[in-house]
Amino acid sequence: MSVDSWRLKIIHRTGFSYAGKVASSYNEARMSPRNETRQAVLDARVEVWPSARTYRYEDYWGTSVTAFDVHSPHEALQVTAASTVETLPAGDLLPPGGGATWADLGRPEHVDRWHELLLPTPRTALDEELTALAEIARAGHSTPHATALALCEQIREEVAYTAGATGVQTDAVQAWRQRKGVCQDHSHLLVGLLRAAGIPARYVSGYLHPSPSASIGEAVTGQSHAWVEWWVGRWTGFDPTNGIPVGERHVVVGRGREYGDVPPLKGVYSGPENTGQGVEVTITRLR
Structure with missing residues (x-):
């Protein structure tokens, strides 16, 4: 990318806590950036606790989805998405009178x-x-x-x-x-x-x-x-x-x-009520 680009490292942590042990849960995370015209993804990974096998697919709207099931009893669910992305400035902007009629x-x-x-x-x-x-x-x-x-x-x-x-x-x-x-x-x-x-x-x-x-x-x-x-x-x-x-x-x-x-994290589960969701996003400009 050009010298005007930024390189950003993003750490996004989110998850749920429950009022007791959940027997199983089925989840989708939409927390991974996409490669496209104005941004290049250099690295992207999603980690889940309790540990679970993840698989990734692209949904109807083109968003990258990380899906996973947790079948061990758990009182909390934590998802951490880490990515490094290069982005471009706004670039060629349309004037107010431009574009389609x-x-x-x-x-x-x-x-x-x-x-x-x-x-x-x-x-x-x-x-x-x-x-x-x-x-x-x-x-x-x-x-x-x-x-x-x-x-x-x-x-x-x-x-x-x-x-x-x-x-x-x-x-x-x-x-x-x-x-x-x-x-x-x-x-x-x-x-x-x-x-x-x-x-x-x-x-x-x-x-x-x-x-x-x-x-x-x-x-x-x-x-x-x-x-x-x-x-x-x-x-x-x-x-x-x-x-x-x-x-x-x-x-x-x-x-x-x-x-x-496009919710960052959603799912269904079997067990006691959800007592809250925590979200923390940390961004570092690398360049």
């Missing part, structure tokens, strides 16, 4: 191709107020890309980033009504508004290094992060929470219609 997006071949990414989901469905907001945004801008950028700005201005204000089940309407949320909520809101405006959109799950001026070799507390990509003749990634294009600080793990398609 509204007429282009309305062509039957594009509507058919992106059908699943134009439909609402449980977390991205809108109410009348938000549907009207999407229609106003579309009418007020000459291109889909300009509309998308304007919606990003509006969400960032009106929905305050407030850690702990929402949970994984919070939907776009709830986040909008309380005017606060986290990156997941900003992304669900934006995805829902874009789709209502007729712009194909997908939810992206990954990691974000918190500092634009990161020191080499310093391990920092990072974030599992979410942002959005919309299609205007090509896919364009944008981080509505931070108001920036996706660049060298972002590492893609998975894409889908909403969070439910």
Whole structure:
């Protein structure tokens, strides 16, 4: 990659604790970055405790999934994903007036191709107020890309980033009504508004290094992060929470219609209740 690239080491630890011994559990982890145009994966591995045999496959949306079963009695489950990734800056950005036109997006071949990414989901469905907001945004801008950028700005201005204000089940309407949320909520809101405006959109799950001026070799507390990509003749990634294009600080793990398609860890088990989930992400800029 170019001299402007970053090399990031990411350690993501997560897991569940239970109110007693679980007899067995069946799990999927979506915690491994993918090789693609703006990022190269140099190393990626997933370790599980209690020890279990893992196997990897690519799901419907192209996300790498590590699946594993644990059949020995256990009171906790720990998954650690370690990866080293080289990333590129945002690169060639479309101007607001660039990209596909509204007429282009309305062509039957594009509507058919992106059908699943134009439909609402449980977390991205809108109410009348938000549907009207999407229609106003579309009418007020000459291109889909300009509309998308304007919606990003509006969400960032009106929905305050407030850690702990929402949970994984919070939907776009709830986040909008309380005017606060986290990156997941900003992304669900934006995805829902874009789709209502007729712009194909997908939810992206990954990691974000918190500092634009990161020191080499310093391990920092990072974030599992979410942002959005919309299609205007090509896919364009944008981080509505931070108001920036996706660049060298972002590492893609998975894409889908909403969070439910890309949770870092999910599973089913036989045993007593789940008493909590812990998450810790550490990111080190190596170069």
